[in-house]
Amino acid sequence: MDHSLQLYQYHLWANKTIFNHLKDIPETYSKEVNSVFSSVKEVLYHLYQVDYVWLRTISGDPFEDIVASIPQLKEENANNTIEEMEEAFVNLAEKYKAFINDQEDMNRRFSIHHPKYGTLNATYAELIQHVVNHGTYHRGNITAILRQLGYTGVQTDYVSYLFILNQS
Template sequence: MSLIISGSGAISGKSFAEICRSIDQWTDEAKVGSIEDMEELFANLAQEYRLFLQDKQGEEQITVEHPEFGTLTASYSDLIQHVVNHGTYHRGNITAMLRQLGYEGASTDYIFYLYETTQ
């Protein structure tokens, strides 16, 4: 079970059309049966990011094409910052949905994750 980020996203140089063609596959791969499966998927994804980024220099530039927004030349560090911010956005959405369903929700701050995993 693996989402191949280094070979599948804009950060790897794939075109917008190639990414769109892969969405169904990624969605199917993300449908897991248990928390343990999700943890494995997350661990594999984290490892793929590590392997991909170990060969990149943070300020190395990449050009990304988007049919609506045009051409962007940005550093890998800018794109990684986008990934982090975008993940924060989605964690906020999930927390809001849980609260709307009557659940308390959970803190999504990274610092609390660090406290939990380092003690």
Template sequence: MKHHALKLYDYHVWANQRLFQHLKALPAEAITEQLNSVFPSVFEALVHIYTVDHVWLFTMRGDSFDKVREAVGRIPEETKGKSIEEMERLFQGASDQYQAFFGQQSDLDALKTYTHPHFGSLEARYADIVQHVVNHGTYHRGNITAMLRQQGLAGVPTDYIFYLFDGNKQ
């Protein structure tokens, strides 16, 4: 049986894919329109989700804080001016990296210590970190829906229950 953390990560990927399919059907300016909201634009919210996904992938892989900070510090420049299709490909690349990482792990419930210069040390299972990544993505996909509604546009349902229903059709 698939580990629950892997199922949750599959949901995260599914929800992001669903969001991208929806965003690609909207006028391009809806993605970049400057808003008075949680993020300056939908695009910036996407970059944030993408960045945090990388923070935790690199951290779980064991990269140092400085190496993680350097790597994710390049993301704003790497994503600048990207189309929604290019962003979708970047998200897929991140998902591929996560899947490769998961494939190398024999125990997603293994404890690992994570150290942050300001927050201290945390002992957590890989599964706990995956839960955080999924929760983070869910929260900000909700922000994106609110930002779209602020522009008079509809969002797309990405709740976990819709993922479960969708999976039963396959």
């Protein structure tokens, strides 16, 4: 399996693990907290939005078009239930997997221009790794919010995923 696809599969597994846990404690989803994000729901929407933006970016969509689509994305997803948010993630994941599978070379370099940050020359693999790292970081925010609310988190470390793969 391509390493980028394996990393992305880990990202999907970790998100699914979080969603399964949250469905067992639905009262935590929209509960307001004083933290980096105001709720678990806000963290999940942020993760979804960033995953969406990066897929559009690596697909070659112009920056202006991506930015213009964000208000509609928020309108469509900001009030999602846990199940609706999970479905949005699953649908986006199918697009990511199709993108990754369609690439002949995940290490091919390409350029992205951002009006504020300039031009980035990167590979598809590097940006998939960024998406995965970003997800890992914010799943930690979810765990912190859950602990603040008096609940436990769930194990979503990459090594946990590797142990599961090794048992298959």
